[in-house]
Amino acid sequence: EAGVTQFPSHSVIEKGQTVTLRCDPISGHDNLYWYRRVMGKEIKFLLHFVKESKQDESGMPNNRFLAERTGGTYSTLKVQPAELEDSGVYFCASSPWDSYGYTFGSGTRLTVV
Amino acid sequence: DAKTTQPPSMDCAEGRAANLPCNHSTISGNEYVYWYRQIHSQGPQYIIHGLKNNETNEMASLIITEDRKSSTLILPHATLRDTAVYYCIVRGPFGYNQGGKLIFGQGTELSVKP
Numbered sequence: 001e002a003g004v005t006q007f008p009s010h011s012v013i014e015k016g017q018t019v020t021l022r023c024d025p026i027s028g029h030d031n032l033y034w035y036r037r038v039m040g041k042e043i044k045f046l047l048h049f050v051k052e053s054k055q056d057e058s059g060m061p062n063n064r065f066l067a068e069r070t071g072g073t074y075s076t077l078k079v080q081p082a083e084l085e086d087s088g089v090y091f092c093a094s095s096p097w098d099s100y101g102y103t104f105g106s107g108t109r110l111t112v113v
Numbered sequence: 114d115a116k117t118t119q120p121p122s123m124d125c126a127e128g129r130a131a132n133l134p135c136n137h138s139t140i141s142g143n144e145y146v147y148w149y150r151q152i153h154s155q156g157p158q159y160i161i162h163g164l165k166n167n168e169t170n171e172m173a174s175l176i177i178t179e180d181r182k183s184s185t186l187i188l189p190h191a192t193l194r195d196t197a198v199y200y201c202i203v204r205g206p207f208g209y210n211q212g213g214k215l216i217f218g219q220g221t222e223l224s225v226k227p
Contacts, residue, residue, distance in 0.1 A: 004156075019184075033214065042115075043157065043217040056214060091156050102215070104156030 002026065004105035006092050009020045012111045020079040021108045025094030027076070031055075032075050033095075033102065034067060037082075038088035046090075049075060115218030116140065116203040122222040131188040132186045133221050139184045144203050147175060147215070148186045154198040157217075160186065160199075168220075198214030198222050 003075040005024040013019050025032045034046040046065070047057040051072035060067070064083070079086055089109050093102040118136040125131040136193040136217070137146060161168055168170045168175045174187040189193055199218040202212060 031213075035140060035215075035217075043151075043215075045214040045216065048214055059214070089154070093156070101159040101162065102157075103159065104147075106156050107154070109154075 004092055004094050004103050006108050007107035009106065010109045012113060013082055014111055015084055016081045018078065019082055019110060021077045023075045023092030023105060026047060026103055028092035028096065031095045032069060033093040034077055035091040035093065036088050075091045081099055084112050086110060087112045117201045119201050119221045120173065121219060121220065124224050124226060125191045127193060127225055127227050128190055131191040131223060133199050133223065134183065136183045137203050140181050140203050144205050146184050147202045147204055148175065149200045149202065151195040157200065168193050181221040184203055191227050196225045198224060
């Protein structure tokens with residue numbers, strides 16, 4: 001079984017630019033989550049999709065962040081415009097509806113300069 | 114905020130059992146105790162979870178006290194590859210409260226030494 005795939009693994013962009021992160025969950029997993037760790041802080045929840053619907057987006061920091069999940073398959077997280085404080089590692093995770101253990105991807109390390 | 118308290122760091126000798134404690138005194142009746150770990154800069158890895166009873170799988174054992182206010186993760190024969198940050202997380206089931214999101218604390222940094 002293929003795991004959760006995130007792309008790119010690393011991204012360096014300038015302040016004010018736009019970056020789009022992608023997550024491909026495990027096939028058949030209805031639940032998809034985004035988390036991030038910014039420098040020196042704990043891993044923080046961003047949002048939760050159930051299929052293509054946003055179930056909980058209480059962790060999204062501001063309106064510069066936009067997440068989508070096309071057709072309930074892969075998901076994208078767009079940051080526009082990026083700020084220095086957005087630097088960190090962004091993780092995606094997925095799980096089946098009736099399972100309680102998430103599978104995380106390896107993350108995308110975003111650096112805003 | 115995280116609903117759990119863990120020691121910031123622990124050491125364990127290779128081949129010995131690693132016992133990682135966690136306090137969760139405010140846990141609700143339908144909330145589970147989950148353990149994840151993060152090895153270096155990889156994504157967190159699910160280890161085990163439980164509600165009331167002790168649980169065991171191929172990776173570890175989870176011992177939950179009868180009052181459910183604390184638990185212990187046991188790695189029976191720790192190896193160097195078990196060096197990681199271990200997170201104890203309390204989480205409700207899908208459809209309850211905030212839909213099953215994980216709230217990470219600082220975790221315990223376990224160092225397995227030769």
